[in-house]
Amino acid sequence: MIPAPPLRVAVVGCGIAGLTCGFTLIERGRARGVPIDLTLFDADCRAGGVIRTERRDGFVVEGGPDCFITDRPWALQLCQRLGLAEELTCTNPECRRSYVLRGRRLLPVPEGFYMMAPARFLPFAATSVLSLPGKLRAGMDLLLPRGPLVPDESLASFVRRRFGEEVLERLAQPLLAGIYNAEPERLSLRATMPRFLDLERQHRSVIIGLLRGRRRPGGGTAGVSGARYSLFVTPRRGMESIVERLLQEIPSASLRLATRITGLPAGPFGGAGRSGPTPDPDGRWRLLTSRGETLPFHAVVLALRASESAPLVRPFDSGLADRLATISYGSSTTVSLAWRTADVPRRLAGFGFVVPRAENRRLIACSFSSVKFPARAPEGAVLLRAFTSDTLVPGEDPDRAIACVREELRDILGIEAEPQFARAFFHAGAMAQYEVGHLDRVAEIESRLERHAGLALAGNGLRGVGVPDCVRSGEAAADRILTQAALLVS
Numbered sequence: 001m002i003p004a005p006p007l008r009v010a011v012v013g014c015g016i017a018g019l020t021c022g023f024t025l026i027e028r029g030r031a032r033g034v035p036i037d038l039t040l041f042d043a044d045c046r047a048g049g050v051i052r053t054e055r056r057d058g059f060v061v062e063g064g065p066d067c068f069i070t071d072r073p074w075a076l077q078l079c080q081r082l083g084l085a086e087e088l089t090c091t092n093p094e095c096r097r098s099y100v101l102r103g104r105r106l107l108p109v110p111e112g113f114y115m116m117a118p119a120r121f122l123p124f125a126a127t128s129v130l131s132l133p134g135k136l137r138a139g140m141d142l143l144l145p146r147g148p149l150v151p152d153e154s155l156a157s158f159v160r161r162r163f164g165e166e167v168l169e170r171l172a173q174p175l176l177a178g179i180y181n182a183e184p185e186r187l188s189l190r191a192t193m194p195r196f197l198d199l200e201r202q203h204r205s206v207i208i209g210l211l212r213g214r215r216r217p218g219g220g221t222a223g224v225s226g227a228r229y230s231l232f233v234t235p236r237r238g239m240e241s242i243v244e245r246l247l248q249e250i251p252s253a254s255l256r257l258a259t260r261i262t263g264l265p266a267g268p269f270g271g272a273g274r275s276g277p278t279p280d281p282d283g284r285w286r287l288l289t290s291r292g293e294t295l296p297f298h299a300v301v302l303a304l305r306a307s308e309s310a311p312l313v314r315p316f317d318s319g320l321a322d323r324l325a326t327i328s329y330g331s332s333t334t335v336s337l338a339w340r341t342a343d344v345p346r347r348l349a350g351f352g353f354v355v356p357r358a359e360n361r362r363l364i365a366c367s368f369s370s371v372k373f374p375a376r377a378p379e380g381a382v383l384l385r386a387f388t389s390d391t392l393v394p395g396e397d398p399d400r401a402i403a404c405v406r407e408e409l410r411d412i413l414g415i416e417a418e419p420q421f422a423r424a425f426f427h428a429g430a431m432a433q434y435e436v437g438h439l440d441r442v443a444e445i446e447s448r449l450e451r452h453a454g455l456a457l458a459g460n461g462l463r464g465v466g467v468p469d470c471v472r473s474g475e476a477a478a479d480r481i482l483t484q485a486a487l488l489v490s
Contacts (some may be wrong), residue, residue: 006037007485010287010297012261012312014042015049016467017458018303019246020078020474026250027081028478034485039297040250041289043260047247050332050427051467053238058378060238061336062385063425065467066369067091067234072468074475075242076233082245088233091351095371099353100129100174101361104412106353109171116159116172116196117141119210134166141207146200152436155193156184162206174354178365178387180465181330182433191434191442234373239467256289263288264300264312284454284488298488299454299481303474305329305429306461313455320448323441327461329429333388335405336369336423341380343417348382353412362389363408381420384409398424432461454488456480 009025011018022040029036040047052063068075079085099106110127112120118138125135141162147153155176159168168184176184180192189197199209235241247255265286285297302309306327314321352367364387370377377383386405401424409415442462449455456477460470481488 004033004035005489006035007299007481007489008037008297009039009299009301009481010285010295011038011040011301011303012042012287013049013303013459014040014044014047014255014257015303015459015470016051016243017460017470017474017477018042018049018301019047019243019250020471021301021303021456021458021478022250022254022474023082023246024475024478025481028482029485032482032485034482038250038254039256039295040254041256041259041261041287043258043290045258047255047257048240048243050430051239051243052425053240054423055238056421059338059381059383059421060369060376061383061423062238062369063334063336063423064427065239066367066385067232067239067373068467070231070233072464072466072472074472075468078471079235079242082242082249084235084241084245087235087237087241089236089374091232091372092374095350097350099350100170101353101355101359101363101412102129102170103359106350106412108350109175109354113171114210115175115193116155116167117163117206117210119207119214129170130166134164134170137164138167139207140164142205144205146204151440152188152190152438154185154436155187155189158189158193158196159184162200169358170356174356174365177357178354180433181332181364181387181390181431186433186435188434188436188438191438236375260290261287261312262290263315265315297454299456299484301456301458301477301481303458303477305459306432306457307429309457309461317448317452320445320452323445323448324461326441327438328433328435330431330433331390331426331428332430333390333401333424333426334385335388335402336383336385336425337402337405337409337419338377338381338383338421339415339417339419341382343415344382345414352385361408362404363387363412364389366409366412396426396428398426401426432459432465434465453484454481 011022018040022038025036025038050064054061054063070076079088098109100109107129110118110129111123112118113124118124144162147161156168159172173184180187196206199206203209203212285300287295287297287300289295302312306324307329310321310324348368348371350368351372352365354365355361355363367385369385370383386409388401388405402422445462449457458473458477463469463473
């Protein structure tokens, strides 16, 4: 019996989506009897993308995401497949609260308030984050009719019409900024928080929908009836543990770092479409690299920003390229600082605070990392992580970013002492911005992608920006390629 020829697959981009795709191709290819000849490319000299952990002097410093949520199960399932489940740890159960900055005061986020809406009456009525008129306006959600049927609307529009301007300004905007680092005026409700639209459609009142959800067994309304702190987990040694374990499962010879893909010229199918001449047995696709190589592959997965994939696909599908280019991205800057506990005059009794834009601060949020998760700092020390505004803090200048954060924390938390260390991380164009109409653009992209056998997309550009969503996108890309394997090698 002649063995099946290997399926040559290139994965371009070694972030969590690309690495998951590579691992899944090997794992599921083996289970399905499809031999995989895999090559992963990345322009950077390291794999992992924005996931980066530095371990120093007993501190665990995250340069990118510091955890993931388990009610979107794909990252948790990946950790289980990698043998990492026993190393996962939850947030500190004794300090599960967060704050909103108002002036120099840290006011608790009302218990049961989730992102845009209250799910509990008494904590919301008692909060000092909002004025009495602001609370009364939010309560109008109980009486308001359903909103108009429109193709999409912004998060800001939804919060404003259901709960009023003050809830948007003082709670929703800063909480959403901590996730998407974008203006709610531009973000798509359907693409980012569709459950709230579903609650309005099903129950008329979002608050009533949340309350009914809390009364169900498990009390969750599909996971949107509270802060859900217990659902956030992370490996004890940091998020890069996931990357390290993935790299152990992927043959080292498959990894091509510091190699940029400069072109994806139209192949023998005129772009590997459904019609055209007989396929080249060496592969349907040609990758041009920054090292001057032209390499053949049966299939290509672009695990890149949509804006980076656009010029690669333009030679054979300008319509696909145009739609990918419309997805915008924002940058992110974080600054981690360590102090002796004695040098921090304020007790850090929570996970951190968010900062409304109306406060005119250079901070978006600050996480108390050593309170949020165990073993993030040695005994007698604290670790904080600040998120800064792209427009006000020069993230590409780490010294200035650190200086800005120190000034803000001196004013807010009263920390005057020199930190034991400070580390800034800047990720240019790392966060996809799902603007109004995003899902329509995604549907057009996915429709055009069906014309190109052996081509798949992965990453945070289409259907979710979190780590679980990126994992899911990598698995879906691998499954797409494996489903087409017989066609691609024929």
